[in-house]
Amino acid sequence: MTQQHSAQSAAEVIAAMLIIGNEILSGRTKDANLPFLAEKLNDAGIRLREVRVVPDVEAEIIAAVNALRDRYTYVFTTGGIGPTHDDITAECVAKAFGVPLEQHPEAVRRLESHYESGKLNAARLRMANVPAGGTLIDNPVSKAPGFRVGNVFVMAGVPMIMQAMVDAIMPTLKGGAKMLARTVSCALPEGTLAEGLGAVQDRYPTIEIGSYPYLRHKQYGVSLVLRGTDEKLLEEATEAVAALVRDLGGEPSIIAGTA
Amino acid sequence: MTQQHSAQSAAEVIAAMLIIGNEILSGRTKDANLPFLAEKLNDAGIRLREVRVVPDVEAEIIAAVNALRDRYTYVFTTGGIGPTHDDITAECVAKAFGVPLEQHPEAVRRLESHYESGKLNAARLRMANVPAGGTLIDNPVSKAPGFRVGNVFVMAGVPMIMQAMVDAIMPTLKGGAKMLARTVSCALPEGTLAEGLGAVQDRYPTIEIGSYPYLRHKQYGVSLVLRGTDEKLLEEATEAVAALVRDLGGEPSIIAGTA
Numbered sequence: 001m002t003q004q005h006s007a008q009s010a011a012e013v014i015a016a017m018l019i020i021g022n023e024i025l026s027g028r029t030k031d032a033n034l035p036f037l038a039e040k041l042n043d044a045g046i047r048l049r050e051v052r053v054v055p056d057v058e059a060e061i062i063a064a065v066n067a068l069r070d071r072y073t074y075v076f077t078t079g080g081i082g083p084t085h086d087d088i089t090a091e092c093v094a095k096a097f098g099v100p101l102e103q104h105p106e107a108v109r110r111l112e113s114h115y116e117s118g119k120l121n122a123a124r125l126r127m128a129n130v131p132a133g134g135t136l137i138d139n140p141v142s143k144a145p146g147f148r149v150g151n152v153f154v155m156a157g158v159p160m161i162m163q164a165m166v167d168a169i170m171p172t173l174k175g176g177a178k179m180l181a182r183t184v185s186c187a188l189p190e191g192t193l194a195e196g197l198g199a200v201q202d203r204y205p206t207i208e209i210g211s212y213p214y215l216r217h218k219q220y221g222v223s224l225v226l227r228g229t230d231e232k233l234l235e236e237a238t239e240a241v242a243a244l245v246r247d248l249g250g251e252p253s254i255i256a257g258t259a
Numbered sequence: 260m261t262q263q264h265s266a267q268s269a270a271e272v273i274a275a276m277l278i279i280g281n282e283i284l285s286g287r288t289k290d291a292n293l294p295f296l297a298e299k300l301n302d303a304g305i306r307l308r309e310v311r312v313v314p315d316v317e318a319e320i321i322a323a324v325n326a327l328r329d330r331y332t333y334v335f336t337t338g339g340i341g342p343t344h345d346d347i348t349a350e351c352v353a354k355a356f357g358v359p360l361e362q363h364p365e366a367v368r369r370l371e372s373h374y375e376s377g378k379l380n381a382a383r384l385r386m387a388n389v390p391a392g393g394t395l396i397d398n399p400v401s402k403a404p405g406f407r408v409g410n411v412f413v414m415a416g417v418p419m420i421m422q423a424m425v426d427a428i429m430p431t432l433k434g435g436a437k438m439l440a441r442t443v444s445c446a447l448p449e450g451t452l453a454e455g456l457g458a459v460q461d462r463y464p465t466i467e468i469g470s471y472p473y474l475r476h477k478q479y480g481v482s483l484v485l486r487g488t489d490e491k492l493l494e495e496a497t498e499a500v501a502a503l504v505r506d507l508g509g510e511p512s513i514i515a516g517t518a
Contacts (some may be wrong), residue, residue, distance in 0.1 A: 022469050025307045026440075027297030028484065029471065034312075038286030048284045050319070053293075053310035056469070060309070083450040084470035085457035115450075123453030158472060181285075191342040191374075194382030198344035210281050210315070211343035212288065213417060225287065 013046045013176035016068040019053040020061055020079040020089055021157055032159045033078045040166050045175035045229075046074065056080060061092035069096070069152050074173065076166075079157030081146060083123040090147070093154055094131035104130040107145050114143035138168045177229035181257050182238040184224040186250035189213075193222065196244040204237040206230065272305045272435035275327040278312040279320055279338040279348055280416055291418045292337045299425050304434035304488075305333065315339060320351035328355070328411050333432065335425075338416030340405060342382040349406070352413055353390035363389040366404050373402035397427045436488035440516050441497040443483040445509035448472075452481065455503040463496040465489065 017037055023029040031053075038048045049072065054060040061080075068075045080089030094101040107128035111120055127144040130136070137146035137153065139161055146155040146165045155165040186193075190213050201209045207228040214221055224241050228234045238254060245252040276296055282288040290312075297307045308331065313319040320339075327334045339348030353360040366387035370379055386403040389395070396405035396412065398420055405414040405424045414424040445452075449472050460468045466487040473480055483500050487493045497513060504511040 019310075022467060022486075023471055023484065024293070025297060025310065026301060026438075026484075026486070027294040027307075030294050034283070035286040035289050038284060042285060048286075049314060051278075051284065051310075051312035055308060082470065082472065083453040085453070085460050086469050119450070121450060121454065123457075124450040126453075158474075160474070179285075191378070191380060191383040194342045194344070195380065198382075201344050208281060210345050211341065212282055213341065215417075215419070225282065225285075227281075227285070 013073045013174065014049045015041055015046050015074040015076065016050040016052070016072040017048060018061075018064050018068060018075060018077040019051065019157075020056065020077055021053075022055045022086070024053050024079075025055055033157070033162050036159070036163055037076055037166060040170055042179050044170055044173055045178040046173060047176075047179065056086045056088060058088060058092050058095070061089065062096045065093055065096035065152060069150060073151060075152045076169075077152065077154050078162050081127065081144070081154060081156055083127055083144075087126070089154055090126075090129050090131065093149060093152060097131055097133075097149055097152075099132040099149075101129045102132050103128050104134070104136065104145075104147070107136055107147075110136075110143050110145060137165050140164050140168075179227055179229060180231055180234050181225060181227045182234060183255045183257065184226070184238060184241045184245060184252045185221060185255070186224075186245045186252050187219060187221045188245060188248055188250040189220060190222050192248055193224070193244065196248070197224065197241065200237060200240045200244060203240065204228075204233060207234055207237040209237070209241070272332045272433065273308045274300055274305050274333040274335065275309040275311070275331040276307060277320075277323050277327055277334060277336040278310065278416075279315065279336055280312075281314045281345070283312050283338075284314055292416070292421050295418070295422055296335055296425060299429055301438050303429055303432055304437040305432060306435075306438065315345045315347060317347060317351050317354070320348065321355045324352055324355035324411060328409060332410060334411045335428075336411065336413050337421050340386065340403070340413060340415055342386055342403075346385070348413055349385075349388050349390065352408060352411060355411075356390055356392075356408055358391040358408075360388045361391050362387050363393070363395065363404075363406070366395055366406075369395075369402050369404060396424050399423050399427075438486055438488060439490055439493050440484060440486045441493060442514045442516065443485070443497060443500045443504060443511045444480060444514070445483075445504045445511050446478060446480045447504060447507055447509040448479060449481050451507055452483070452503065455507070456483065456500065459496060459499045459503060462499065463487075463492060466492055466496040468496070468500070 054064050080087045130147045131149045134147040134149040141161045155162050210225045212223045242252040313323050339346045389406045390408045393406040393408040400420045414421050469484045471482045501511040
């Protein structure tokens with residue numbers, strides 16, 4: 001990976017998420033996994049930098065896995081690891097890595113202990129297939145494990161299972177400097193704040209300042225979100241934004257957080 | 260575009276969505292625009308085939324716009340067209356197309372008529388900047404327009420405005436065969452259905468069959484979603500799935516829809 005292709009600066013640990021499933025692209029299922037993963041990664045000092053949603057189509061999944069695993073420290077996939085014909089994530093990840101898909105003995109053991117005698121049919125046994133060299137991710141909800149291969153973590157799409165898998169994964173990741181955040185909210189319009197806000201951004205280039213207008217109880221307002229890893233600089237920039245709001249006749253309210 | 264790079268078959272009109280914004284990747288803002296757009300496109304016979312979420316970073320936005328506009332009939336972007344320093348979508352799209360960013364006279368006129376005298380400052384005037392050759396997308400909510408350039412539609416991220424823009428765009432799009440859907444729900448586990456379901460899928464290769472397990476009122480079940488453009492084939496395949504459910508001792512309930 002050459003320097004200009006890298007999206008990573010020295011201090012950052014960066015990640016991508018790959019959401020696999022026609023049901024997301026059809027609008028039928030509303031993804032709830034992205035915000036959950038984003039917040040967990042934030043807490044660990046890992047920045048989610050890109051998300052892709054692709055259909056249950058082999059070529060699309062393989063291309064996306066390879067594009068993302070090459071660019072990011074970690075890649076997290078959700079969806080497509082169940083027992084039905086449309087669950088093709090494991091075989092696609094194996095092909096992306098150019099390794100065979102193999103029945104994982106420990107995964108088989110877990111499925112055997114979960115299902116009543118005679119219920120572990122061929123379809124369910126597919127859930128024990130893991131790309132060669134992969135290690136299992138625990139699934140305390142319904143046993144069928146996810147897996148890690150290289151820097152790619154393959155998880156279920158069902159939120160309750162996905163969340164349990166993320167919790168199992170997090171302690172194994174190498175995080176970077178933790179991202180801290182402050183939100184300055186006020187009832188001023190964005191366009192009034194824009195010039196001064198740009199000046200604060202120029203003064204604090206390592207603090208990322210976002211401006212998000214909202215409509216709440218028929219009242220327009222804006223949340224000015226500052227994010228950075230240096231708490232002192234973050235506090236300074238936050239105070240500069242709050243002072244700007246006051247100068248323009250607004251009343252800033254400040255909240256600390258990680259998102 | 261060579262055949263193997265095309266994601267489009269003859270009968271399909273396909274689209275991608277590009278969600279632009281750090282606030283989505285940090286988990287702070289939960290995107291609501293994807294399902295809205297997906298359903299509107301479904302209704303028009305256009306298939307949403309890929310979604311990407313990228314940060315407010317010029318190189319990332321340009322690369323994603325160019326990757327997607329080359330592959331898909333239509334590309335829809337959301338976010339980054341406000342008046343603040345982090346709103347860089349218009350200039351990135353201009354760079355992606357290799358055209359200058361220009362002040363659009365009609366966009367200026369709309370902003371002038373919206374703001375009180377003296378309130379249309381330099382920051383707000385940025386919202387009138389459109390890549391050369393672009394045409395405006397109406398914004399009945401807050402006036403600042405979106406725009407279309409080539410096959411790329413650039414919209415606001417605030418859902419109320421985004422939705423109004425989608426409604427303005429839809430009549431201008433060339434749709435394909437409308438996607439029809441049937442959902443067969445039952446209380447059987449996925450693993451019991453998988454083998455028979457795969458056989459139905461093999462028998463009806465042009466009907467896309469997805470299996471989505473759920474947990475509702477402490478009862479596990481599965482929604483088997485069939486989608487296709489040929490209503491007769493869709494009905495046949497749906498009946499085959501319902502028969503499978505009955506054969507396995509389940510009680511299928513069938514719902515018609517577009518997602």
